[in-house]
Amino acid sequence: MTNLDASLALSQRLDIEVSKERLSNYFTTTVEGTVSVSKPSSLEELMEILSENQRERIPFIPYAPGFEYIFQEVDSEFSMIVDVSNLDRIVDVDEDSRVASIEPGVTFESLQNAVGKKGLRVLTSVEVPKSSSVLWTYTELSPLYSWPRYGTEPVLTMNVLLPNGKLVKTGAGALPNSGKPYSPIGPPFTLLGRMWYGSQMTLGLPVRGYIKLKTAHESNIVRFFKFDDFLSLSKFLAALKRLRIGEEILAVTPLELGLILSDKADKIKTTSYPNWLLILVMRGYEEEVAYQKRDLLQEARKLGVKVLDEIEGQKNSAAKILKEIQSPTWMSRARTYQGGRFSISFIAEDKKIPDLIQLVSHLDNFSSFVLPVDAGRSHCNFAFHSRSEGRKQSIPDELKKIVPELIEHGAFFSRPFGFLSEMVYARNKPYHKLLKQFKQDLDPNNLLCRGRLGI
């Protein structure tokens, strides 16, 4: 029996919805092939699949809506995807604590709609489409996505399904009688609450998350600032940080701005845009936003920076930005711009960002967005949009050559996807060794996301 037959048979035996799909629907792979996609409809079914996979030694990769496998090559032997899209219950919205308890199939769109009715909002990741899983986006990407005011931890605690099918609850969830298991501070060994972040599902699957919700304010104001270069922008950022102004802050290059503002990828105008545009969103009670506006104006004057209510020549740009943040659509356009988009994300000190840009700006249609994550450092997304079909194949290879240089010049790939992991861990050997040890303990048969992260 082939691996594919075995995976199909397993799901059928367990009476779990299963279908055959093309491998390339799920991965950026050059390998042609077919996989079985099982869709459990409850946690119990998911647990069953995991323990049966262990018994039959079937390697598998989990999938949730919008969960991309960037640079993730798989071999043709690979046969099974476990798709958790049907685990899509919003189990609870606790208005007192402003916490939602959700399964991984819950998307930003559905959660935003559900909590919006209660005067609350979900912290969105500006580049992640609204159809994506909230929980897995947070666990995989949030270390890089930050809301200056709210830090990098939108998940309070979670229930994690280990590769062997056992369930572990983190933080206060590990204490009995925790009616509301929201506190990440719980029993000893806090590591057990944190190590799932950025783990690319190699160590277990978060199947329930208790996530933070915020007040949906009526006063939401956007301001724009133009800069010729990134260094002057970063000086202004430092001042904002001290004043604590801005719930969402985003810096973009002209092409990126064009992609955000246009409705269609083939109708992008960038000529009138500045080299860097800083977008800042203030939210709060009316009086609160009013004093922040005055603080902002005063600071901008001091630094000789002009405060704009709208992007010059772009009517309704502020409203458009708010809509994009509430419910992001821009990345789906960006992906179809010219020959398609390839991007890499990393953390860098602000002062190093101009040098890093120098290294890559010659590649096809370079664009970038930068999210300041903390004082003096930002999350950078460098994107390339291939000029032709032919270039589509070669850009990833060119990137592979450039990444070591980026690392040398201060790019820190805290999320080392695909080929990046090898390059990153070559410089972090003790860290990698420990990860391998933990992986061995959790998944001795190496079935879950085999090969990923080199563990």
Add this chain to the structure above:
Amino acid sequence: MIEPAVLERLKDIVGSEFATDDPEVCIAYSRDLATYLKFGKYRSPDCVVLPSTTSEVQNIVAVARQFKTPLIPLGSGINVASAHIPRKGGIIMDLRRMNNILEIDEEAVTATLQPHVTIARMSTELQRKGFFIPVPGAPSTVTVGSNYTHGNTNKASLRFGFQYSHIVSVEMVLPDGSLLRTGSWADAFSGDRSWPRGPGPDLTLLPRYALGLHGIVTGITIKAHPLDDICLPIWAAFEHVEDATPAFVEMVHREICTGSSLYGGFKYNSYSADTAECAWRQSRIHPEFILALTIQGSKRRVAFEEKVVRELTDKNNGRIITDRLPFYQMFVDTHMAMSASLYSEFAFKYWASPGAGPSFLGPSSMDKIIPCFKAMTNLASEDEAFGDVDWGNWEFNRSMIAYPDQGGHFAIIEGGIAAHPTDPKAIKAYKRYVPKLIKALADIGVSPDQSRANTRPGEFGISPEYLELAEKFRHALDEVGIMNPGVISPLIYR
């Protein structure tokens, strides 16, 4: 007794004046404020060693491993749980010589230091450069390395989160002697220590609440913050928990204030009272509930937040009590760099006692503040000793503090009945009271945190799946079992 060969090796590593098995020295290391109550079984270390560099720590770990000798790292030693006192003898590694500030990165607003720099010193150095760190309620002599990895609350958690969220990266000597660095510090070549996550699965919190079992922290990078234009402590007093709590909840939900905690009953004055008598006297004149708030920011921000605080206090029948105090500056100092002198010996004992201080420290939520306080109060009033007005006027002796996280998604609530921990009548009463309290808390959905001093074996547990995983990792790191053996009681552990 330590094998002579072990002591010789240790002396070779650190120099003969920094390693000793002198019983007089060792006995001094076998006691803290909690052990004298003999709630656990403690032993004197067989020897004490004081390394000054990371490589010395690595070499000491190698010796301990070779001779299968227990090894216990010691920070400030005021964890109120005797977590640093040997259960099985062995070597205490006193880290006090590792007290250098390695770097203050003014652009990334972080500081990198060896573990034994005190909060007081770190605060001072940072404030000189225009930055600050949120300080814990602990005496400022506590060391950053052990407090950030084993402490909890701080005086600015509403804005910045609790202590652990300030750890940017750590350098640790693992139990096999190898060196691990986390976050961007993990990159062996870049020298950048400014990013707290990854690479990949995030191991930054490996030492957090691990009681030395996962290795020894030899360096830590912590997050600091730019100093604000204004720092304004403003305290509100209330007579009833039903008034104080809604005011508090609304302030927290509005995400104003940098620091905030709700002190109920006895708690706040216990810090400075010298004797039980003094504490009781102070309690009688102290307001029943205090919201200890601090507002920081620009002039406009402070004005706005102060206005909201005053409105909400007024609306909920409270009053502001800090307006015209002659010693107001003390409140600012306490907030920015907790003064050790505020702590009396009594306060230390109160904290260190097995239930005489906090009977529970529970990760919880804001809506549990009133039920927790009522459960505590009702049980105390029914107790033959605590309810006995002649013995200690219980009404003033119960205490509670609630510390919310930013936005109030969760809160840490701690509570207890204060009495002098050496009072035999009190000790007897606690033995009756605490199990009942734990049960009452369980009924309202609050489960006290296991890792604290007052958590005694058998009272309640941690989920077996969690413990199994923790044990797996501990074993993967330290299969020989040299690190702080026995620190987690098998009864709690199982």
